[in-house]
Amino acid sequence: MINSYEKIKSLVNQGKHICVGLDTDVEKIPEPLRKLSDPVFEFNKIVIENTAEDAAAYKINFAFYEKDGAKGFEGIQKTLELIPKNILTIADAKRGDIGNTSLMYAQSVYEHFGFDSVTLHPYMGFDSLQPFLNYTHKLNFILALTSNKGSADFEKLKLDDGSFLYQKVIEKVKCWNGAKNCGIVFGATNADELKENIKSFDDLIVLLPGIGAQGGSLEDVVSAFEQNSNKNFLINVSRALIYCDSSKDFASKINSALKEFNKSVQQAG
Amino acid sequence: MINSYEKIKSLVNQGKHICVGLDTDVEKIPEPLRKLSDPVFEFNKIVIENTAEDAAAYKINFAFYEKDGAKGFEGIQKTLELIPKNILTIADAKRGDIGNTSLMYAQSVYEHFGFDSVTLHPYMGFDSLQPFLNYTHKLNFILALTSNKGSADFEKLKLDDGSFLYQKVIEKVKCWNGAKNCGIVFGATNADELKENIKSFDDLIVLLPGIGAQGGSLEDVVSAFEQNSNKNFLINVSRALIYCDSSKDFASKINSALKEFNKSVQQAG
Numbered sequence: 001m002i003n004s005y006e007k008i009k010s011l012v013n014q015g016k017h018i019c020v021g022l023d024t025d026v027e028k029i030p031e032p033l034r035k036l037s038d039p040v041f042e043f044n045k046i047v048i049e050n051t052a053e054d055a056a057a058y059k060i061n062f063a064f065y066e067k068d069g070a071k072g073f074e075g076i077q078k079t080l081e082l083i084p085k086n087i088l089t090i091a092d093a094k095r096g097d098i099g100n101t102s103l104m105y106a107q108s109v110y111e112h113f114g115f116d117s118v119t120l121h122p123y124m125g126f127d128s129l130q131p132f133l134n135y136t137h138k139l140n141f142i143l144a145l146t147s148n149k150g151s152a153d154f155e156k157l158k159l160d161d162g163s164f165l166y167q168k169v170i171e172k173v174k175c176w177n178g179a180k181n182c183g184i185v186f187g188a189t190n191a192d193e194l195k196e197n198i199k200s201f202d203d204l205i206v207l208l209p210g211i212g213a214q215g216g217s218l219e220d221v222v223s224a225f226e227q228n229s230n231k232n233f234l235i236n237v238s239r240a241l242i243y244c245d246s247s248k249d250f251a252s253k254i255n256s257a258l259k260e261f262n263k264s265v266q267q268a269g
Numbered sequence: 270m271i272n273s274y275e276k277i278k279s280l281v282n283q284g285k286h287i288c289v290g291l292d293t294d295v296e297k298i299p300e301p302l303r304k305l306s307d308p309v310f311e312f313n314k315i316v317i318e319n320t321a322e323d324a325a326a327y328k329i330n331f332a333f334y335e336k337d338g339a340k341g342f343e344g345i346q347k348t349l350e351l352i353p354k355n356i357l358t359i360a361d362a363k364r365g366d367i368g369n370t371s372l373m374y375a376q377s378v379y380e381h382f383g384f385d386s387v388t389l390h391p392y393m394g395f396d397s398l399q400p401f402l403n404y405t406h407k408l409n410f411i412l413a414l415t416s417n418k419g420s421a422d423f424e425k426l427k428l429d430d431g432s433f434l435y436q437k438v439i440e441k442v443k444c445w446n447g448a449k450n451c452g453i454v455f456g457a458t459n460a461d462e463l464k465e466n467i468k469s470f471d472d473l474i475v476l477l478p479g480i481g482a483q484g485g486s487l488e489d490v491v492s493a494f495e496q497n498s499n500k501n502f503l504i505n506v507s508r509a510l511i512y513c514d515s516s517k518d519f520a521s522k523i524n525s526a527l528k529e530f531n532k533s534v535q536q537a538g
Contacts, residue, residue, distance in 0.1 A: 023370070063366060063373035069346060069381045073339040096390065097332060097363050098417045098483070101292070104332035112338045121365060121390045123412060125419020143392060148367045150394020153441060154434065160427040165434065172422060214367070 004116040004139035005180045007088055008056070008205055012232055016056035017222075018261050019090065019207065020047065021238025022079065023061040028239075030246050040065075040072075044079045047242055050255040054262055057088035057234055059207075060115075080113060088234075089116045090207070094143065096121035096128045103131040110135050117141060119185055119207070122169045126176065136179040139205060144169050147187025147210030167197065174202055183207055188216030188235065194224045206233040212240025218261065222268035237261060273385040273408035274449045276357050277325070277474055281501055285325035286491075287530050288359065288476065289316065290507025291348065292330040297508075299515050309334075309341075313348045316511055319524040323531055326357035326503050328476075329384075349382060357503075358385045359476070363412065365390035365397045372400040379404050386410060388454055388476070391438045395445065405448035408474060413438050416456025416479030436466065443471055452476055457485030457504065463493045475502040481509025487530065491537035506530060 022044055026034060029043040036042050048058065060079060065072030083089055091109040095118065096102065109118045110132075117139035120129055132140045145155050145166040155166040163171075173182050183205035186194060194208075210216035218235060225233050241261070245253035291313055295303060298312040305311050317327065329348060334341030352358055360378040364387065365371065378387045379401075386408035389398055401409045414424050414435040424435040432440075442451050452474035455463060463477075479485035487504060494502050510530070514522035 025373075061370055061373075063364075063370045063377065066342075066377040067373045067381055069377070070339040070342040072377075073335075073342045077338060094366050094390070095332075095363070097330075098415065098478075101330055101332045104294075104330075104336045108332065108335040108338070108341075112336055121363070121392050123390050123392045123423055124415050124417060125422030125424070127417050127419040128415075129419075146367065146393050146397075148393060148396050150396040150398075153394030154392055154438065155394070157434065157437060158429040160429050160431070162429070165423065165426065168426060169423065209367075 001137050002085070002116070003137045004088065005205070007086070007116060008139070008232060008234070011056040011088065015266060016054065016262070017233060017235055017265050018055060018258060019057035019059050019234040019236040020051050020055045020241060020258070021059045021061060021209070021236050022047065022242070023064050023238040024242070025064060028243050030248070030250050032248070038075070040075050041078050045082055046251050047254055048082045050251045051258045052084050052087065054258045055087055057090055058083050059090040059092045059236055061238070062091065062093040076113060080115070090141070091115040091118040094119050094121055096124050098124070099127045099131060102128050106131040106135060110138055117183070119143065126172070129176065133176060133179070133181060136181050139181055139183055141183040141185050141205070141207045142169065142173050144173070144184040145186050145190050145193055147189040147214050147216060151187065151190070167200070170197065170200060173204065177204060185209065188221050189214055191217060191220040191224070194221065198224050198228050201230060203230055203232065207236060208233060209236040211235055211237050213238070218264050219268040222265050226269050235265070270406050271354070271385070272406045273357060274474070276355070276385060277408065277501060277503070280325040280357065284535060285323065285531070286502060286504055286534050287324060287527060288326035288328050288503040288505040289320050289324045289510060289527070290328045290330060290361070290478070290505050291316065291511070292333050292507040293511070294333060297512050299517070299519050301517070307344070309344050310347050314351055315520050316523055317351045319520045320527045321353050321356065323527045324356055326359055327352050328359040328361045328505055330507070331360065331362040345382060349384070359410070360384040360387040363388050363390055365393050367393070368396045368400060371397050375400045375404060379407055386452070388412065395441070398445065402445060402448070402450060405450050408450055408452055410452040410454050410474070410476045411438065411442050413442070413453040414455050414459050414462055416458040416483050416485060420456065420459070436469070439466065439469060442473065446473060454478065457487070457490050458483055460486060460489040460493070463490065467493050467497050470499060472499055472501065476505060477502060478505040480504055480506050482507070487533050488537040491534050495538050504534070
């Protein structure tokens with residue numbers, strides 16, 4: 001049985017830190033593909049073929065598929081089958097519910113689809129995450145501090161002990177990480193908070209969205225981890241990579257763009 | 270265009286407060302149905318036929334369908350088509366993500382499926398909810414205090430101003446309710462907190478899960494609302510209703526059980 005934690009360690013040791021976000025939107029993919037019978041799948045196929053050599057992970061953003069209902073869910077399955085087994089797959093589904101319901105969500109992402117990892121909402125607490133955590137060979141990325149402006153509304157609220165809510169989430173997730181199957185989501189747009197909190201992450205795997213379209217800086221993220229003993233981080237790039245070019249050479253442009261991102265990680269490190 | 274808020278007001282004015290939770294699990298439905306080609310759909314059909322006269326709402330718990338992938342998503346669509354248009358439909362999907370992603374989730378529940386309402390995670394803040402709130406004729410139930418034990422982990426944390434996190438969520442949701450398209454989820458297992466906070470709900474619609482299998486008391490909920498001017502509440506019953514009987518007469522037993530729940534609401538009120 002493949003262990004997701006070991007899989008990430010191996011990728012990171014090869015210097016691979018970029019997660020390719022498959023936020024595939026038919027309105028944004030190159031024009032000629034839109035005429036095909038399953039444009040989203042055809043685009044994903046080209047993206048995967050042109051990034052598999054250099055990617056650490058693929059993150060499938062469920063929302064972009066769910067908007068097409070059952071057809072979209074089939075698209076997730078078909079896309080997943082294209083991804084080489086040595087690369088981490090992330091179900092970016094942001095689930096979380098009471099125990100018996102989370103159990104069904106865990107069965108969906110881990111058994112029906114067979115993902116290596118998932119993103120989860122912490123709001124409902126431990127028993128809402130436990131059915132996912134029971135999959136000890138998988139990896140559960142729990143939202144800590146997200147990349148959007150709204151993170152100020154609740155995540156950055158100060159608690160009566162002086163810490164922020166997102167810090168309490170990180171503290172709890174570390175307690176729940178006995179099987180080394182937990183990670184956190186920490187928005188790359190929060191460079192200052194990243195620097196201030198990075199030592200508290202211990203050996204949690206860190207998924208950082210927010211580079212590119214959302215304004216986060218790859219260099220800031222890498223330099224923060226450079227000072228840190230834990231190098232288990234994944235930087236997600238979605239729109240800035242997969243839509244980097246709309247010419248007929250888009251496939252090779254995506255290939256070069258990912259190599260550039262990897263080079264930037266090396267240079268900043 | 271049907272307005273979900275008006276729909277609920279009309280149902281509540283008829284004395285209907287029970288939401289039927291379609292947490293349909295093939296392992297739990299009566300034996301003879303399990304042999305059919307689509308047992309979940311056949312069971313839902315029987316439940317809906319035997320409850321439509323008395324139900325205020327149907328809540329489809331997405332997890333129970335997603336575990337079967339595309340087939341499950343088709344099952345949601347087919348089930349939804351059976352529900353009479355005067356009854357509120359709730360996508361119990363607990364979504365929430367950054368803006369461009371939440372937009373896709375909103376398109377999924379409101380446009381692809383055509384639900385009247387959805388349940389949402391507040392953790393990521395306003396801009397994660399805004400794409401749903403932009404559907405002004407729909408109803409967005411935002412998690413405040415949930416029915417599970419894990420609600421103590423984060424929802425009940427005390428903030429530096431002395432309030433609890435779930436109270437801050439309620440306060441914010443009221444600010445976002447300009448179009449009267451917001452509600453909250455408040456677990457029926459928290460009877461004391463319900464009594465203490467009910468006046469602060471103003472005119473938010475309140476969805477209360479946690480009766481029955483989870484241990485919440487219908488009488489406690491109804492008596493709390495009895496003292497209150499806002500009577501816009503829905504009590505969800507899932508397992509305690511749809512699995513109340515496994516004999517060959519299960520359909521009529523479900524019908525009687527819902528009538529009993531309605532009678533209990535009247536008597537407690």
